[in-house]
Amino acid sequence: MSFSTFSFQLSTFIKKEFYHVFRDSKTLLMLFGMPIVLIVLFGFAVTNEIKNAKIVVCDYAKDPASQEIINKLSVNKTFHLHNTLFNHAQIEEAFKKENIKLAIVFPANFYKDLLHLNGAQVQIIADGSDPNTANTLTKYATSVIMEYQHTLTKNSNMPYTIAPEVRMLYNPELKGVINFVPGIMALVLMLVCVLMTSVSIVREKETGTMEILLVSPFNPFLVIISKAIPYLALSLINLAVILMLSVTLLEIPINGSIWLLIAESTLLIICALSLGLLISNITRSQQSAMLISMIGMLVPTLLFTGFMFPLENMPVALQVFSHIIPSKWYYIIVKSIMIKGLGFGAVWKETLILFGITCFFLIVSLKKFNIRLS
Amino acid sequence: MKKQVDKSLVIKAEKLTKRFGDFIAVNEVTFEVCAGEIFGFLGANGAGKTTAMKMLCGLSTPTSGNAAIAGFDIYKQPEQIKKSIGYMSQKFSLYEDLTVIENIQFFGGIYGLSDKQLKGKSDELIETLGLKNETKKLVSSLPLGWKQKLAFSVAVLHEPKIVFLDEPTGGVDPVTRRQFWDLIYQASDRGITIFVTTHYMDEAEYCNRISIMVDGVIKALDTPINLKKAYSTNSMDEVFYKLARGAERSG
Numbered sequence: 001m002s003f004s005t006f007s008f009q010l011s012t013f014i015k016k017e018f019y020h021v022f023r024d025s026k027t028l029l030m031l032f033g034m035p036i037v038l039i040v041l042f043g044f045a046v047t048n049e050i051k052n053a054k055i056v057v058c059d060y061a062k063d064p065a066s067q068e069i070i071n072k073l074s075v076n077k078t079f080h081l082h083n084t085l086f087n088h089a090q091i092e093e094a095f096k097k098e099n100i101k102l103a104i105v106f107p108a109n110f111y112k113d114l115l116h117l118n119g120a121q122v123q124i125i126a127d128g129s130d131p132n133t134a135n136t137l138t139k140y141a142t143s144v145i146m147e148y149q150h151t152l153t154k155n156s157n158m159p160y161t162i163a164p165e166v167r168m169l170y171n172p173e174l175k176g177v178i179n180f181v182p183g184i185m186a187l188v189l190m191l192v193c194v195l196m197t198s199v200s201i202v203r204e205k206e207t208g209t210m211e212i213l214l215v216s217p218f219n220p221f222l223v224i225i226s227k228a229i230p231y232l233a234l235s236l237i238n239l240a241v242i243l244m245l246s247v248t249l250l251e252i253p254i255n256g257s258i259w260l261l262i263a264e265s266t267l268l269i270i271c272a273l274s275l276g277l278l279i280s281n282i283t284r285s286q287q288s289a290m291l292i293s294m295i296g297m298l299v300p301t302l303l304f305t306g307f308m309f310p311l312e313n314m315p316v317a318l319q320v321f322s323h324i325i326p327s328k329w330y331y332i333i334v335k336s337i338m339i340k341g342l343g344f345g346a347v348w349k350e351t352l353i354l355f356g357i358t359c360f361f362l363i364v365s366l367k368k369f370n371i372r373l374s
Numbered sequence: 375m376k377k378q379v380d381k382s383l384v385i386k387a388e389k390l391t392k393r394f395g396d397f398i399a400v401n402e403v404t405f406e407v408c409a410g411e412i413f414g415f416l417g418a419n420g421a422g423k424t425t426a427m428k429m430l431c432g433l434s435t436p437t438s439g440n441a442a443i444a445g446f447d448i449y450k451q452p453e454q455i456k457k458s459i460g461y462m463s464q465k466f467s468l469y470e471d472l473t474v475i476e477n478i479q480f481f482g483g484i485y486g487l488s489d490k491q492l493k494g495k496s497d498e499l500i501e502t503l504g505l506k507n508e509t510k511k512l513v514s515s516l517p518l519g520w521k522q523k524l525a526f527s528v529a530v531l532h533e534p535k536i537v538f539l540d541e542p543t544g545g546v547d548p549v550t551r552r553q554f555w556d557l558i559y560q561a562s563d564r565g566i567t568i569f570v571t572t573h574y575m576d577e578a579e580y581c582n583r584i585s586i587m588v589d590g591v592i593k594a595l596d597t598p599i600n601l602k603k604a605y606s607t608n609s610m611d612e613v614f615y616k617l618a619r620g621a622e623r624s625g
Contacts, residue, residue, distance in 0.1 A: 005486050005488070008483060008488070008489065009483055009484050009486060012479065012480055012483030012484060013480075013483070013484060015480075016469070016472065016476070016480045019469075019471065019472055019476060020469075020471060023471045024471065207465065207467060207469075207470070208463045208464070208465030208466070208467035209467045209468070209469060211433060211461070211463045211465075211467065212461060212462075212463065212467050212481070213484070214432075214433055215431050215432065215433060215456060215459065215461040216456060216461075216481075216484050216485055217453065217456040217457045217484075217485060217486060218484040218485075
């Protein structure tokens, strides 16, 4: 077969797949509606509630510096200065009874330490049981303090530094909180690729067109490739939409290399496509393909990726199980690249594992793909 | 049967067998089909027709036995066979969410027709079927009879040596069936060998030769006239009934 015939065959097939996608409103909604809805929903969950958060201060210093900072905090729209306390013991009470979000403690001699020792500490205590809010509020409070430090150093030559000491009550590690964007990326890519490929192949079996394809001289493996290419392309568009939304709407920056991020995402997409292919091989109806995709993929992805439920708190057996969930590794990789801004050197191990899982699924599914129907 | 030279045989099956566990769907079936013939493959539901046909098309691997399609071995040369055959399955199998012209272009494309060949072919096909005003309609909106005719025309679009039709006229009214057989005759006149399974005895009469399968075995194989003579009756219905009556399996 000449190359031109081959490429014509392939492009004919790919064109047909796009017709299927763009003529089915359910598929379109799933493809492009879901990521947008998820991002916006999660986005509101994070950005909400950060106006007039009730705070208390416990000022042992009562000096110009502490007063200045308290003033700055109370004029800030984010905070509402609820009360001034006199000792540490009252803080816990305030958290429990008065729905306080944040407590700020200035130690005695705060200003003196700042002037004479060039460094002073301030303690920020947050309610970690509501991690989203806690995290955002401590960041705001810290920035207010840093701003004060900045004006102070600008007016003199001394390198004054205030060290805010952040303490989270109830959930000290604050795991899996602002990192939901990588989680959603993993979820959406898995969902789109696994579900869409498995359903689209099984649909051909159901309608009987698969028989016609297998009787035709069109190479069965090209059937798979031509199915995979449109979904790969659509997933990459999806990825771009998610990233754009998270940067513009949620103001979550991409700190690392975007190309590395795209490359790693492509790896996950290929992994998910092969998983979808595997599911399509073992099912005969669209419903069962959908069901297996949901139970076999969506649930583990939600549970074991780590962005909804911290893996550290799970029983050991489940933690071990989570190692075979591809999205878990992808999540770690994306977090490192996007949030921490790390390069390939920091994620090569996880990439290797993801690559291994991908190869495994790919080989098994290609071996299982029935060239003959029985 | 020896009057034909071996060269003009397009299907040659020798003791072709398919087992599913203990169940023998097709049991040592041996027959030959000559070039240009319209060969009817009859049998009750569950007699093994579709299984036998799937083995010949390469959709199913035989448990034992041999077969050659268009001179190519079904085990060793499946790729050459695929290029020489057309296939229309029991289920209606065009894409419902594609338009008439898109379906034609898709199947022509995967059968390796070039853009230019495809253009000519599809114009010709639309003309023959009288679908000029329907080319941009989704196939799902066409009546069943038209869908079947379109499916057949698509199956012979690449001018195969043989076309396999698995109960092509199921659920279609008699007038449309007649029109469908006109298409079959046209294809046959162009030299395409037709291998067709059917339930309808009037359709059996349209075939050059027919075989009747009962319980996975070919019980009779001859021209309709000879069969009627052999079973001393003047209707194919009667022939079929006499043969199939003893069947243990039924669908």
